[in-house]
Amino acid sequence: MTDKINEMNENKSLAEIKKLDSADIDRKNYSSSLAEAGLKAGLMTEAEFDKLKTRLLQTLAEVIGYYTKSESSSVKADTAAELSESIVYNIDTYLLSLADDEKALVALREKNPSDLYGQGYLINKKIYDEAKILYGKARLSRLKNASENYNKTLDKYFRYYLTTYSPKFLAHMKIYLTLPEYSLSGAYHIDEAADVLRRICEINRGPSADYVIDNTHVGE
């Protein structure tokens, strides 16, 4: 009897996977496009979608409370917009970490957005901590006679980005880089920024590079 139920569930699950069209899902705007795809496929009702939006507003109220340390019940509209983006980005991070659209949709429908935000925050915080360590390594193992842009990227842009970034309130913040000599150009989120730093570390220790340890930058 139990086997039969499991089999039925599996079949049902397979049927649902077929209904979700991955072409409708935008990985850069995951939660929103996933919810829309779920609506389109009939895996999410309008009532569930409205409920999700209401709960997201509650999450926003909660995060505004963290942001103002409960000292202010109102914030500037720009600040609220930033916090909203941060919430959605953290939720996207967690749902993408599930690596399964169907599971992600179930989580979006059933879990509290506040929890999803918290899970995403933990992931981004870990990446952020890694990025800070990578940044330290990249600055230690820098190229001798490198371009001005390279030095500015390490000493100025990344420094500003990593000191301003907040996985809680500015999880979505991007760094804008242009290093054409290393084919690096564009706006990068924290996970991509960590990859860029990894790449810079690789370049710095590459066979063609003038690898040098510059201790003068350690204390800065």
Next chain:
Amino acid sequence: MKELISLENISLMPVSKEILELNEYSGEYGLSLTAEEARELSETRNRSLTENDRIEMGAGAVVKLIKRFCTSKYIGKEDYSYILNELTYLFYYIKTETDDKVSDGDLIEEMYERFELFCRGSIDTFETREVERIIRKINSGKNYYKWYKDRDELDYNSKEGLREAPGNVVREEYGLEHFTNDEELADHDYYEKDTFEDYEMYEEDDDLAAELDAFDEFLDSEAISARDNADVNIAKEDADDDDDDDECGDDCDCHHHEH
């Protein structure tokens, strides 16, 4: 693409229900709002939030304003609604103008104290004079007294300033506890009482006067000293040498003096 979080209409949600619920609280002070007045206050809040480009979840500041100002000795039944509307509008204006440097609780206390002590319940005086002073006070922080002492008539201590010092009279009448209700100021664990400086202005004035007196005495003594000594520099050098001698012991091998 449907937006998951839409901020457009958040602040425009009416809060008249929450406002009406406070009638029980304000009723203890003989003040209450009708349903129509509550709706009007809710609309004023929404208008102020929109004009000041702010977002608020829930009734928030209006509730705090009502709870504080219903204890005013100058607000009567006839002008309760009008004054609340004005104060609510001004509250969000000040929050934006001061770039959120001050907490809701601190700002409401500041507004209340000025409304009671300096305006004697005149909302017109509050609006035309005190609002800008509050903004200056918050934005200039610890430099407020230094920068705006004359402009904002801050010379409370001498009692000879441009403005009379009503504070003491009203304070005695109200009792100190009336202004130090921490429960009204904070409803959370993170609260820090002084988010901006100069709250202790009244107490500090005594210290300041004493400090200035001491400085004057110092200047006088310097002037006398300069007059008595024909060559102050030589005298100082001699004094320095004497000091050096005192510091060194007999077995000192410093290069600058001989044993």
